[in-house]
Structures are given as C-alpha cells and as structure tokens.
Amino acid sequence: MTTTDGTPDAPAAHPRFAEALRELGLGDLAARARRFPEATRTAAEAAAAIGCELSQICKSLVFAADGVPVLVLMDGASRVDLERVREELGADKVTRARADVVRETTGYAIGGVPPFGHRERTRVLADRSLLAHDVVWAAAGSPYAVFPMEPEELVTTAGATLVDVRERTG
Numbered sequence: 001m002t003t004t005d006g007t008p009d010a011p012a013a014h015p016r017f018a019e020a021l022r023e024l025g026l027g028d029l030a031a032r033a034r035r036f037p038e039a040t041r042t043a044a045e046a047a048a049a050i051g052c053e054l055s056q057i058c059k060s061l062v063f064a065a066d067g068v069p070v071l072v073l074m075d076g077a078s079r080v081d082l083e084r085v086r087e088e089l090g091a092d093k094v095t096r097a098r099a100d101v102v103r104e105t106t107g108y109a110i111g112g113v114p115p116f117g118h119r120e121r122t123r124v125l126a127d128r129s130l131l132a133h134d135v136v137w138a139a140a141g142s143p144y145a146v147f148p149m150e151p152e153e154l155v156t157t158a159g160a161t162l163v164d165v166r167e168r169t170g
Contacts, residue, residue: 043057
C-alpha cells in the first residue's frame with residue numbers, strides 16, 4: 001500500500017504481530033489490518049474509526065486468576081463478569097492484570113493487545129457473544145491498528161474455550 005503522495009505506507013499491524021500471523025499461516029490478515037491516525041485503544045474508539053457496531057469489536061483483556069495471567073476475549077459492547085470468570089476457571093480470586101503483567105505476558109501494551117500471537121502462552125476464554133457477527137475486529141498489536149476476522153476462526157486460532165462470562169444486564 002502507498003500513501004496519497006506515492007510513498008510506501010507503514011504496515012498497519014505491529015511487526016511482532018505480523019510475524020505471528022505469518023507463523024500461523026495467516027499472513028493475509030496482516031495485509032487486511034487497518035491503521036488509524038487516532039487511537040483505537042478503546043472499543044468505542046475502534047468502532048467509531050471502523051464504522052462498525054460496538055459489539056463487533058473483540059476486546060483482548062488480561063486478568064490474573066490466582067495470580068496466573070488469563071486472556072478473555074469479549075465483545076466491545078459487553079463487560080466481563082469476574083465472578084463468572086472465577087467460576088469458569090475454578091479460581092479463588094480473579095482481578096484485572098496490572099499493565100506491566102499485560103506487557104510482560106503478551107508483549108503488547110493495553111489497548112493494542114491482539115487475541116493471539118503473544119509472548120507467553122496463556123489460557124484463553126472467549127465469550128460466546130463474539131459469535132453473533134460474521135466478522136469481528138481486534139487489535140493488531142498497536143493502539144492504532146485493527147484487523148478483521150471471522151469470530152469462529154479467531155476463537156480457534158486463539159486456542160480459546162467458548163464460555164459465557166459477560167455481565168448479565170437487567
């Protein structure tokens with residue numbers, strides 16, 4: 001891709017994530033990643049930049065279950081119910097992971113964590129709400145980049161267990 005003045009565009013996906021995609025045989029996804037001048041750090045920012053529904057954003061959230069990092073994939077319109085995650089994992093305590101733990105475990109900063117391609121292998125839970133769409137958008141390793149993927153393929157590639165861990169409303 002090139003910019004309007006004909007100079008080469010910087011790749012949208014973070015280089016480490018693009019390499020992980022190639023290693024997984026998904027190099028074509030790196031080419032489909034989109035970079036935005038404004039941050040897509042939150043689900044709302046990403047949905048606004050892409051022009052999709054908030055629920056089509058796949059949030060990659062790291063929690064600590066009895067001190068062990070676990071990744072939860074959740075649709076952008078929902079919140080994770082920590083009690084349901086605790087029950088699912090059989091843990092005594094589940095808390096949000098500290099920013100340094102997120103970076104150490106995944107290799108990425110909060111707001112840019114992709115659903116797979118992390119530095120360390122962790123247990124992954126994916127909320128079933130992601131399956132409500134034909135395509136979801138997830139961070140591509142940077143707070144400025146996202147990529148599209150079919151949710152079933154995303155869950156499989158992430159090695160996730162499908163669960164119901166979103167907060168119930170009403």
